[in-house]
Amino acid sequence: MTRSVDVVVVGAGVIGASIAYHLVLRQLRVAIFDRPDTPLPPSASWASAGGVRCQGRDPREWGLALEASRRWPLLSEELGADTGFRATGHLHVVERPQDVDPLRARVARERRAGLPVEPVGEAELRSLAPALARTAIAGAYSEGDGQADPRATTRALLSAARRRGGSFHPWRVDALRLGAGRVIGVTAGIERVAAEQVVLAAGSWSPRLASAAGLELPVEPRASQMLLTDAARPTLTPTVTAEGRALSLKQLPGGEFLIGGGWRAEIDPERHTCRVLEDSVRGSWEEARALLPALTEQRLAYRWCGIEAQSVDGVPLIGAADLPGLYLATGFSNHGFQLAPAVGSAVAAALCGERPPALAPLSPERFRTPA
Ligand SMILES: Cc1cc2nc3c(=O)[nH]c(=O)nc-3n(C[C@H](O)[C@H](O)[C@H](O)COP(=O)(O)OP(=O)(O)OC[C@H]3O[C@@H](n4cnc5c(N)ncnc54)[C@H](O)[C@@H]3O)c2cc1C
Structure with a gap:
């Protein structure tokens, strides 16, 4: 049986969990896929040093870094669980x-x-x-x-997303489903979920999933x-x-x-x-x-x-992929933890039709060769 949601989020590391949380805050129907008890090794959110630093970043990340530094001090209270910040x-x-x-x-x-x-x-x-x-x-x-606990933060974001109605599916996505030249959902074991949008937030696993759907990522x-x-x-x-x-x-x-x-x-x-x-x-x-x-x-x-x-250029890819129905949030290049709260809210805004300025410099469009 195929279930239908507004957005499927592939991956519940700190980035996918934050995106899912901010999407449910906007009342979207969200299905999140990952292994149970995430974060687990060798994911980046499991291994992370948990440094929360807005200085010394690539200028293309300034918008997100600044917004994230406003969010961090309030996040534990907002999520109802300690991020260790x-x-x-x-x-x-x-x-x-x-x-x-x-x-x-x-x-x-x-x-x-x-x-x-x-x-x-x-x-x-x-x-x-x-x-x-x-x-x-x-x-x-x-x-x-300062610093925060990356595993606790990831779990806090995911729990908050689930508490507010996001559905967590404790297994990995096998493939992105394609139909009429676009991504129309995912398959995971015997489960099929249809979605208006699929967010690929599977960290270092993202290139494999994208490649199987015919999309090569510069990651x-x-x-x-x-x-x-x-x-x-x-x-x-x-x-x-x-x-x-x-x-x-x-x-x-x-x-x-x-x-x-x-x-x-x-x-x-x-x-x-x-x-x-x-x-x-x-x-x-x-x-x-x-x-x-x-x-x-x-x-x-x-x-x-x-x-x-x-x-390949050391900053994340966040934005619509060259494949309709697919939205990328990957390539965080060893500094995505600090950005996570701001990434979640900006991606949720983008998927609701807004154009957050902080995402413009990180769009995958920068890799598109002119026709
Ligand atoms: C050693 C180390 C230290 C770091 N220190 C810092 C730091 O101090 N400060 C900082 O800001 N950043 C730091 N980072 C970077 C930061 O931790 C990462 O940018 C961030 O955790 C990336 O999160 P993610 O959700 O994109 O990826 P991940 O945490 O890797 O999560 C990807 C998730 O996708 C899941 N997945 C994979 N395939 C599938 C599938 N088919 N279906 C469903 N789910 C799937 C995986 O199970 C995993 O849970 C560090 C990274 C490392 C490795």
Whole structure:
């Protein structure tokens, strides 16, 4: 039997869950497909570092990043479940004198765009993060940024979508259904669901599903890894990144340090799984200890990896596909978590016929070759 809804959302990672939630807020009939108990490894929402940072982004993401930073502090209350968001501030540091002026220039551009970020000198940097190595000489600080729990956030968005009437189908979509030159729904096992629109939010799995429907996406799977130490006394308040270092560093509420920065993991493209690489563990750990010497007293407790949809130009693809009936929300290229609340509301608006300006620079149209 074929069931009929307004929108099918394929994938309940943080992006699909947020889109589904915002669609049901607009009273649309929504069916969401994914494995039960999502997020699960190796999805990006499961592996994510949970950094909530609006500074240091590609200008094409500024609109969404700004809107997302307004939403994060209110999200737990709105969803009725804790996302773990804490506005610890985010500090991006430079260690070489020649990097100071380019950072100031970047901050000035972001401030003109309305992003809440400010330049900090050495003294202020020391008071914000006294434990950082003396090599850090200046920085950019965004007070409202911070961290959240990616798995809790994903579950909170999905639960809120379901509570408000979205139907969750605990299995994966096998194929997009085509009819008369458009996508008309999905099949998943014996289930067929017809829909006006299908949103492809299946992260790094998206290219495979699209390709089977004849659409090649400029997106490829990319695996990266994270490290977690054992717990320490409170040492580092802001989340930290550093110019010239592949590093993201934060201390979690329980005292553990979470270390990332895009270090590659090994990917098995056939099975769509990933494996932690020892070289990446060493490199990542060294970068972190160089900037936060207190880490030499810590032990690495866990390591894991996840697979993200990497777009060829490093920013997401959000918008109507070259196949009527299909809407893309993929290619988040290792920084989609912060954007998620704003992506959900903008995509819901777009599917209701509005034209959110924040989505214009991210449209898949940028890859269309002129006829
Ligand atoms: C190691 C790592 C650290 C990161 N750190 C940060 C960070 O600090 N800050 C930040 O902003 N971003 C970060 N990111 C990026 C961010 O986590 C991702 O951009 C975001 O989670 C992408 O969410 P998604 O829903 O698009 O994809 P995913 O989370 O991968 O979800 C895709 C979902 O689709 C489902 N799916 C697949 N195939 C099907 C199918 N056929 N039918 C139905 N469902 C299907 C999967 O099961 C999965 O649940 C990080 C990413 C990684 C990998």
